[in-house]
Amino acid sequence: MPEQPPYLRIADELRRRISEHEWVPGDRLPSRAQIGQEYGVGDNVVRRAQELLISQGVLEGRAGSGTYVAEPRQRVRVVRSSAREQPSGSPFRADMKAVGRQGDWESRTEAKVPAPAEIAARLGIAEGELCVRTAYEFLADGRPVQLSTSWEPYDLTAGTLVVLPEGGPHAGAGVVNRMAEIGITVSHAVEQPEPRQATAEEASLLGIQKGALVTHIRRTYYTDQGRPVETADIVVPAALCEIVYEIPISR
Amino acid sequence: MPEQPPYLRIADELRRRISEHEWVPGDRLPSRAQIGQEYGVGDNVVRRAQELLISQGVLEGRAGSGTYVAEPRQRVRVVRSSAREQPSGSPFRADMKAVGRQGDWESRTEAKVPAPAEIAARLGIAEGELCVRTAYEFLADGRPVQLSTSWEPYDLTAGTLVVLPEGGPHAGAGVVNRMAEIGITVSHAVEQPEPRQATAEEASLLGIQKGALVTHIRRTYYTDQGRPVETADIVVPAALCEIVYEIPISR
DNA sequence: TCGAATTTGTGCGTATGTATC
DNA sequence: GGATACATACGCACAAATTCG
16 A cells, blocks of 8 residues: 655645645744644655755745745746847847836846857857856846846947947847847747756855756857857746747648 | 755765766666765765755666666657648657657547636636547657647537548648638647646657656647637647747738 | 854665566 | 665754744
């Protein structure tokens, strides 16, 4: 007879008490020792149960403070499609507006950064060749919901008005529009989404739990001649954003 | 002074000995007790170290047998774009051929299955309305690399030659082609990729480690009038497949 | 302001289960 | 069926973070 292990029984109990609104989102649960005593198990069994529910996004642990019922945050819908690239304005702001949130971002650009091996391969340039690197932090209502690091070959834009992605007259217009300004036509993007767990740094930047799941998207923009003009590493936390690809069917 | 915990030191040691080809892919490592004795730590410290490397795909644990150096399997490149839908032939077979592997699949169709709530919402029908459900298992060189469960409203195809996705004259032609046969034009697909961990069942079906990361894609096909005609849950294990979205840029 | 108490988080050990050979 | 090795569950000790008097 496969008897249910104690920690799963406690997890079910906690889940039940939450679903019955004994504790509502934002509430702090009793301490582990207290819960353990109540059910006649060790506090470590309670810990396992809570870890399970934390990994499922039901609970939220705060060191030194307590274990809380997670707030059901509305996720941001991030649309990724050809229609996303508008002649003007930012796709991110549009995404945010669609869910009634204010879209904003902070960026930090560094020019003449030597390309590491992986980036060089993606951009079709030699390792160590100079690039313009920009780190983004996308905010919804002031809270970070998405991270991105963008790389462009320095040669491509050197001496033009669009060298700096977030400076000059075309700041924030997006890669496609900026490249169009200097006569480069971006014809398609390739995105490679990969599931992984958030690093400690990403978790603290995004305000999510430590091992939380994210989608790491490697995106590269190409000209119609197949030349890469920009590549980016985008980190999308599952707890905060939902990703939507719209694919037209051509026949 | 941030002293490195024992289990991380062991992990580094193991990683080093693998990178120095002391053990090559497929080799079995010495038992945990043996490694522990060698470094003067408990076998449970070795276990933590091995768990870390297993989660990173470096090692592979086989219950009752031992811990092995993981074979660096070539991942299947799964392209998802508008160009994917061909007038004839299967997109999956094309993906497989591109990496020199034989593409194949097994399916199990059940007609007149009442739609659960989530599926009904995605198909825009009432909960409990009848559907045709087909479970797929996609194989590369005979080994499963991808799972999928597809749902179509029964009303849509009832009485036609294309009721069964994998039966009749249009078996395996894909949703778009089959719908075209009965005069329904599929104009676009929406895909929603979500990172999560494999369930025990999925892991055993796909031959991957238990908590391994997968991308769960919710895909829905729509007609040009915006009516959903098919929705599917696709499970793509990160260890076996890489997902590529190609996005045309329209200006 | 500071320090002690509380609470979560981490590391590690032991006992038991279970798969493989 | 027995021996071996990995997998799981649980307990204890300590560190880190927070809270509060």
